[in-house]
Amino acid sequence: MTRKRIALVGIAALALFVATSAVANVKSHTGTSAVSGTITFDGIWTASSGQKQFADVIKAFNKLYPNVKVNYKPVGNDLPTVLATAVAGGHPPDMADIAQPGTVAQFAKQGKLKPITYARGVMAKNFAPAWLALGTYSGKLYALTFKAANKSVVWYNVPAFKNAGVQPPKTFTQLLTAAKTLKASGTPAYSIGGADGWTLTDMFENIYLRTFGAAKYNALSQHKIKWTDPSVATALKTMAKIVGDTGNIAGGSSGALQYGFNDSVTNAFASPPKGAMVFEADFVGGVITSSTKAKPRTGFNTFTWPQITPGKNASAVEIGGDLFVTFRDTPAIQAFVKFLATPAAAIAWAKQGGFGTGNKFVAASVYPDPITRATEAPIGQAKDVVFDMSDQQPPAFGATTGQGEWGIFQQFLKSPNDISGIQQKLESAAAAAYKKAK
Amino acid sequence: MVAAPTPTAEQGRLGKYLVGAVFLAPALILLGVWMVYPVVYTIVRSFFGESGFIGTWVGIDNYRTLFSTHTLLTAIKNNAIWVAVVPAVVTAIGLVFAVLTERISWSVAFKTVVFLPMAISAFATGVTWRIMYQQDPGLGAVNALGKTIHNVFNPPGVLAQAFPSIPALHTTGGGGLVLKAPLRPGGVALLGLTGIAPQDVPSGAEQAVKPAASQGDIVGTVWRDFKPGGGKAGVVEKGELGLPGVTVQLRDAQTGKVVQSSKSAADGTFDFKNLGQGTYNAAIGPSTFAKPWGGFAWLGPSLITASIMIAYIWIWAGFSMVVIAAGLASMPRDVLEAARTDGATEWQVFRRVTVPLLAPVLSVVFITMIINVLKVFDIVYALAPESTQANANVIALAMYRTAFQGGQNFGVGSAIAVFLFLLVIPVLALNIRRFRRDI
Numbered sequence: 001m002t003r004k005r006i007a008l009v010g011i012a013a014l015a016l017f018v019a020t021s022a023v024a025n026v027k028s029h030t031g032t033s034a035v036s037g038t039i040t041f042d043g044i045w046t047a048s049s050g051q052k053q054f055a056d057v058i059k060a061f062n063k064l065y066p067n068v069k070v071n072y073k074p075v076g077n078d079l080p081t082v083l084a085t086a087v088a089g090g091h092p093p094d095m096a097d098i099a100q101p102g103t104v105a106q107f108a109k110q111g112k113l114k115p116i117t118y119a120r121g122v123m124a125k126n127f128a129p130a131w132l133a134l135g136t137y138s139g140k141l142y143a144l145t146f147k148a149a150n151k152s153v154v155w156y157n158v159p160a161f162k163n164a165g166v167q168p169p170k171t172f173t174q175l176l177t178a179a180k181t182l183k184a185s186g187t188p189a190y191s192i193g194g195a196d197g198w199t200l201t202d203m204f205e206n207i208y209l210r211t212f213g214a215a216k217y218n219a220l221s222q223h224k225i226k227w228t229d230p231s232v233a234t235a236l237k238t239m240a241k242i243v244g245d246t247g248n249i250a251g252g253s254s255g256a257l258q259y260g261f262n263d264s265v266t267n268a269f270a271s272p273p274k275g276a277m278v279f280e281a282d283f284v285g286g287v288i289t290s291s292t293k294a295k296p297r298t299g300f301n302t303f304t305w306p307q308i309t310p311g312k313n314a315s316a317v318e319i320g321g322d323l324f325v326t327f328r329d330t331p332a333i334q335a336f337v338k339f340l341a342t343p344a345a346a347i348a349w350a351k352q353g354g355f356g357t358g359n360k361f362v363a364a365s366v367y368p369d370p371i372t373r374a375t376e377a378p379i380g381q382a383k384d385v386v387f388d389m390s391d392q393q394p395p396a397f398g399a400t401t402g403q404g405e406w407g408i409f410q411q412f413l414k415s416p417n418d419i420s421g422i423q424q425k426l427e428s429a430a431a432a433a434y435k436k437a438k
Numbered sequence: 439m440v441a442a443p444t445p446t447a448e449q450g451r452l453g454k455y456l457v458g459a460v461f462l463a464p465a466l467i468l469l470g471v472w473m474v475y476p477v478v479y480t481i482v483r484s485f486f487g488e489s490g491f492i493g494t495w496v497g498i499d500n501y502r503t504l505f506s507t508h509t510l511l512t513a514i515k516n517n518a519i520w521v522a523v524v525p526a527v528v529t530a531i532g533l534v535f536a537v538l539t540e541r542i543s544w545s546v547a548f549k550t551v552v553f554l555p556m557a558i559s560a561f562a563t564g565v566t567w568r569i570m571y572q573q574d575p576g577l578g579a580v581n582a583l584g585k586t587i588h589n590v591f592n593p594p595g596v597l598a599q600a601f602p603s604i605p606a607l608h609t610t611g612g613g614g615l616v617l618k619a620p621l622r623p624g625g626v627a628l629l630g631l632t633g634i635a636p637q638d639v640p641s642g643a644e645q646a647v648k649p650a651a652s653q654g655d656i657v658g659t660v661w662r663d664f665k666p667g668g669g670k671a672g673v674v675e676k677g678e679l680g681l682p683g684v685t686v687q688l689r690d691a692q693t694g695k696v697v698q699s700s701k702s703a704a705d706g707t708f709d710f711k712n713l714g715q716g717t718y719n720a721a722i723g724p725s726t727f728a729k730p731w732g733g734f735a736w737l738g739p740s741l742i743t744a745s746i747m748i749a750y751i752w753i754w755a756g757f758s759m760v761v762i763a764a765g766l767a768s769m770p771r772d773v774l775e776a777a778r779t780d781g782a783t784e785w786q787v788f789r790r791v792t793v794p795l796l797a798p799v800l801s802v803v804f805i806t807m808i809i810n811v812l813k814v815f816d817i818v819y820a821l822a823p824e825s826t827q828a829n830a831n832v833i834a835l836a837m838y839r840t841a842f843q844g845g846q847n848f849g850v851g852s853a854i855a856v857f858l859f860l861l862v863i864p865v866l867a868l869n870i871r872r873f874r875r876d877i
Contacts, residue, residue, distance in 0.1 A: 081842050088491050088848075106489075163636055165666025181668045186599065186635030195823040251574065257825045258573055258737055272637045395846055401839065402828035403509060410825045 036067035037332030040093040042083060044322070046074040053349045060348040061339045068332045080395075087112050092327040095336070097146070100391045100399060101134065104323050108137040114329040115140045122341045130214075130385040131358040135323065146340050147349070148321035148356045150375045151202055151281040151388060152209070152305040155288070157268055158298060160187045160276040168303035172210070175306045176241060182276045183248045190242060190249045191275025193264030194256040194413045197406020201390040201398075203242070203279050204409065205318055208235040210308035214316050214384040221392045223434050227426035236412070236419045238308065244416035250275030253413050262287055269294040279305075281320060282356060282375040296371050304378070316384035319356070320391060350376070358385060397433035404429050477859070484852035493849055500853035509828050510854070513836035516743055517861075520814060520832065525807035527751055529800055532758025536766055537788065539759070549763065553756035560753065564820025567749040571736035571821075581733030594730035596640055596683065603630035603663035604672040613724025620691040620717040623654050627720035630663030630672055631681065639679055646680040647705040654713060658720055660684045661706040680706025685723035690716065699723070737822065739829040746821050746830060750814065758803045765799030766792070798872075805869050812862050833858045 045051045051074045058070045073093070075082050080103060086092045087107060098104050107113050120141055123132055135143035156168060161178075164185035169175040179189035193199040209217045212231050219225045220232070246253045250267045251274065259267060265284055267274040269292040278284055285300075294300045307314035324340060326333055339345055346357040353368045356376035364377040379385070390398035390405050397404040408429060412422045484500055487493035504510050535552055539545035555563065572578030575585035602608065602615055607629060610616045617627055626649065639662060646661035663669065665677040681702060688698040688710045697718065700708045710718075736745045769792070777791050793800070815834035822830035831839075833854060841851025 080846075084489075084846055088489070090491075110489075163666065165668065184603070184632035184664050184668060185666075186633055186638060186664075195825040197824060254735060254738065255573060258735070258823055260823065272635060400843060401824045402826070403839075406824075407828055 032065050032335070033067055035065055035331050035335050037330055038069045038071060039095060039330075039332055039336055041070055041072045042075050042079065042086075042093040042096040043072055044075065044077065044079045044097055044099065046076045050349075050354065053352050053355065056352070057340070057345050057348045060344055061336060064339065065332075065335050068335060070336065087327075094328045094330075094333055095324060095326050097322045097324055098143070099320065099322055100395065101143075101323060101387055102392055102394055102398060104135075104143050104325055105137050106394075107325065108140070108142050112327060113142050114326045115142055116144065116326055116334075116337050117141055118334050119144060119337045119341050122338050126341055126343060126359045126361055128358065128360065128383055128385065130383065134385070134387055143323040143325050144337060144341055145319075145321045145358060145387075146324045146345075148319040148358055148379050149281045149283055150356055150379050151318040151320055152206055152316070152378075153280070153282055153284075153302050153375050154305055155265075155268070155278045155280065155284045155300060155302050157187075157273045157276050157294070158301050159271075160185075160273050163187065164276070168301070169306050170303075172238070172306045172308045179242075179245065179248055179277075187273055188248050188250045188275045189277055190245070191259075191264045191268035191273075191278050192243070192249055192256040192413070193259050193261035193278075193280075194253070194410060195258055195260040195263070197402065197410050198390060198399075199261050199264065199280055200243075200409035200413060201405050202281070202318070202388065204235060204239055205386075205389045206279070206305045207238050207308065208232075208389075209316050209318055209386060210305060210313050211235055211238065212309070213313045214386050217316075217386050217389065221386070221389045223393075223430055227430055228423045232423055232426070233419055236422060239412075240416040240419070243413050253416075257410060257413060262291070266291050269300055282372075283354070285371060285375070286354060296369065300371075302371060302374055312384065315378070315382060316386065317378055317382040318386050318388060319358075319379060320388040356380075393430070394433040397430050404433065480852045480855050480859075483848060484856045486849055488847040488849045496849060500849045501857075503850050504853050504857060509831055510836050510840075512828065513831040513833050516831060517812065517814075517833045519743060520747065520811045521808055524747055524750060524754075524811045525804050527747075528754045528758045528807050529762075529804050531751065531755045532760075532762045532803060533793075533796070533800065535755065535759040536762040537792065539763060540766060549756075549759065552759055555753045556756045558753070560750075560817040561820045563749055563753055564746075564817040567745070567752075568737065568821045568823070571745055573733045573735050573737065575731065575733045578733065578736070580736060581731075584733060585731045588731040592728060592731070593725075595726045595728040597631060597634055597638070597681065597726050598729050599633050599635070599638070600631040600727065601633045603632045606672070610721075614687070614722050614727060616689070616719050616721040618719075620719055621656050622717055623656060623713040623715070624651055625656050626651050627656060627658030628672060628674065629658060629660040629686070629720060629722055630674075631660065631722075632662065632664045634662050634664070634681075640681060640683050642682055642704050643679040643706075644682075644704045645676070646674050646678045647707055648674040649707045649709070652709070654711070656688060656710045656713060656718060656720065658686070658708055659706040660686060660702045660708070660722060680704060682706065684726055687721045687723050688713075689719045689721050691719050692717070694719075737826055739826050742822055742826045742830040746818055749821060750811075750817055753817075754807065754810070758807070761803050762796065762799055765796050769795050801872070805865060805872070808865050809862060809869070812865070813858065833861075 043054065045054055051072070054072060058072065061070065062068070079097070080100065083092070083096055083098070092112065104113070117140065120132070123144065131145055132141060134145055135141050160182065161168070164182045164187065166178040166181050169178045182189040205217070208220065208231070211234060216225065216231060225231065243249070243253065249256050251259060261280065264278055265287040268276065268278045269288050271293065288294050288300050324337070326337060343359050343361040346359045346362045347366050349355040350357060350362055350366050351368060353372050356379040358379055360380045362380055364373050367373040367376050392398065393405065400406065402410070405426065408422060408425045411425070483492065485495065485497060487496050539548050542548060569577070570579040573581060575581040606618050607615050608618060615629070617629060621627060628648065646659055648659055649657040651657065659674060659680060661674060661678055661680045663671060663678060665675060669675050669678060682704045684702045686700050686702055686708045687696045689696050698710045700710060702708045735741060773795070774787055774791055777787050782790065813834050814832055815838065818830050818832050818835050819838070837851050837854040837858065840847050840854060
């Protein structure tokens with residue numbers, strides 16, 4: 001008897017709770033509880049790298065849409081392979097996160113993706129036009145860049161700069177002067193993770209962007225400009241001023257070829273440091289705090305990639321990011337995609353750090369600390385946003401270990417004088433990859 | 439006339455087949471699903487384009503790509519080197535170890551230690567050796583050992599990274615740094631150095647001092663010509679430290695011979711006294727700048743394949759030793775005794791008796807190693823850093839890189855897999871034949 005009564009009371013309470021919360025929901029967002037369903041989502045974030053933060057985003061979504069269940073699957077770094085296999089086998093998830101626009105373009109061309117035209121309105125309201133362009137393939141909107149990493153950042157060792165008496169440079173000329181002074185002070189200026197080819201392509205991309213601007217950058221990304229173009233030679237010559245200064249690189253060029261990205265960060269922020277600056281994206285901060293003793297502001301800090309050509313190119317931002325795509329189209333998926341484009345979704349993650357967004361209504365004050373604010377806030381404010389160039393190429397050219405762009409830029413680090421030879425190699429590798437991709 | 443089989447006999451035979459089929463079915467189904475289907479699919483797939491479940495028909499284009507792409511040819515060439523070197527070395531080392539352990543009393547302990555690497559996965563071995571092979575002697579154990587030995591014979595200088603702050607101070611054939619302008623007695627030599635990190639300044643350094651000229655002497659100072667912001671090159675400024683303990687030389691300007699040698703004081707000053715008339719050059723001795731040993735680039739493009747092979751041999755030597763030792767144990771001792779009684783030396787016994795008798799065991803080890811080496815993958819993948827992965831490439835890794843990494847080219851990937859399959863078949867056939875003969 002007693003047990004039954006307790007159960008009854010419990011059910012009644014539950015019913016009351018559901019009723020009130022339903023009323024509350026209906027009050028603020030009419031009809032949202034009518035949308036129901038399940039969404040499967042394959043993502044790259046695992047327990048150690050952002051799964052919890054994304055769960056908070058889903059939680060925020062469920063406050064509005066309590067009857068939609070998002071089943072997030074943490075696939076990890078094998079995501080591109082897993083996804084390619086799932087798509088080829090005909091059983092893709094409802095949604096997925098893809099870091100390479102090249103892959104999105106490929107899936108879109110094969111007709112595997114569903115357009116997200118329904119989210120255009122909310123995206124146009126919250127994002128600068130460049131972000132919509134990033135998700136558009138042959139005229140249709142397919143992807144929302146939910147999470148973005150600012151790649152136009154340089155990290156520096158604060159004590160090393162202090163010892164040398166140099167200030168964070170604003171222009172490329174100042175950068176070279178500072179580098180010379182750093183060398184004289186006894187700390188090599190540059191710490192380069194050349195064993196990971198993408199650190200080198202990122203450096204080239206920032207130089208190209210700062211020199212020639214977003215329009216030309218995008219043209220080169222899509223191979224509308226050839227790699228043998230004089231502009232590439234100019235950018236490579238500029239880059240050679242850094243990678244050719246071998247005595248000023250931690251470990252020299254041959255040592256830098258063996259240091260991976262993580263090594264380049266620990267080398268620059270160890271005590272005593274082996275180098276003073278790392279040219280890489282906002283995620284360097286996480287590596288510094290997890291594998292060195294350097295503290296923010298007193299040990300490490302950032303500055304924006306120095307200006308090369310005066311003018312608006314100086315504020316352009318190169319990003320890497322997570323493009324969200326849909327393989328199916330249901331009311332539940334539509335609701336989720338539209339929600340992800342709102343400030344509320346971005347803030348749910350941004351306030352925890354390690355997250356940047358192009359959403360212009362995410363205030364700088366949302367970010368948890370000054371360094372995150374300095375690296376992430378420019379993403380939302382920038383008018384000119386370009387996506388990592390190597391990620392936009394066919395993967396055979398832009399994303400294969402030791403081959404294509406990554407491998408050729410490693411050769412460039414080894415012999416920075418052979419500019420036309422490097423251009424020839426890049427062009428022939430690019431041409432072959434684009435021919436195959438067609 | 440042959441009588442038709444009676445119904446019962448037929449039923450019996452059918453029943454026998456049925457029982458057989460039931461017992462075989464699980465194995466056949468598993469073999470079909472996990473072996474036959476993937477093999478057939480891969481062979482078919484190798485004639486189709488790069489993406490999709492099947493792709494478009496391309497004929498033998500994928501095979502043409504395989505034999506015309508530079509990195510894939512490197513993989514084939516590397517595999518050939520692997521096959522030529524590793525099985526022979528592993529067998530030889532195993533044989534030597536096996537024969538030697540017969541003679542020592544703590545052979546069990548020795549065998550356990552040599553066999554231990556077999557218990558570690560190839561991937562873990564790759565990661566471990568990659569750390570040991572780091573070029574920086576501060577990180578890699580192999581080069582740390584090399585550095586220790588090197589430093590005994592060539593100790594590094596106190597200011598190995600330093601370089602002159604003014605062009606007037608330059609390197610010469612004799613080593614070290616020389617002040618270009620010749621000096622006469624009464625002159626002052628300013629030897630400014632930069633590129634010295636604060637923590638590398640010799641201990642006890644004080645504010646640098648420019649000494650006053652002194653009749654009949656050549657005086658000077660050697661100092662860290664740097665203060666935050668750079669400072670003025672070639673000028674002793676406040677905040678710049680003298681470099682104590684540096685070997686300063688006075689060389690005859692004509693002959694280049696060292697006339698006097700001295701060590702700098704805490705404020706960097708030095709003083710060459712009692713000089714005769716003539717012109718001199720002030721210099722800093724070469725030992726000051728002796729570079730510390732930089733280490734071998736074990737993971738660099740030219741050594742990488744050899745480095746991986748060493749790690750691989752380290753794993754498999756134990757296997758080879760144990761198998762050969764088992765063969766040795768079952769060998770008839772009286773033959774060896776007879777040879778020794780007949781006056782054969784130990785070397786002759788080993789060469790003429792032990793090795794021929796062990797031949798079957800040796801060939802088992804050798805063939806097993808050929809097959810293992812042909813399909814080597816994980817240790818290469820784990821050991822080679824990204825920048826030299828293309829130099830270390832082998833066929834199985836090339837297949838993975840082409841099909842699943844970046845490229846996503848399942849057509850060429852399948853073609854590589856088929857090529858590897860074809861390479862393994864003759865060795866397998868040989869092994870099976872041996873197997874049959876042994877039974």
